Amino acid sequence: MLDHLYATAANPEIQCRFRWEKGSIAFRDNRVCQHLAVSDYFPARRVMERVTIAGDRP
Numbered sequence: 001m002l003d004h005l006y007a008t009a010a011n012p013e014i015q016c017r018f019r020w021e022k023g024s025i026a027f028r029d030n031r032v033c034q035h036l037a038v039s040d041y042f043p044a045r046r047v048m049e050r051v052t053i054a055g056d057r058p
Helices: 002-009
Strands: none
Touching: none
């Protein structure tokens, strides 16, 4: 099962690539997606802030 999930996540047809620019912001729902940070931003710094929302909206 895990091999299938990893192979599916590696499929570029279902990936979202985001080109970061100054002031960019991105959101993802960790309940329904898999996240992978590709180390292709050198020499720039990667700075993140985490926001967690407690619970689902009714």
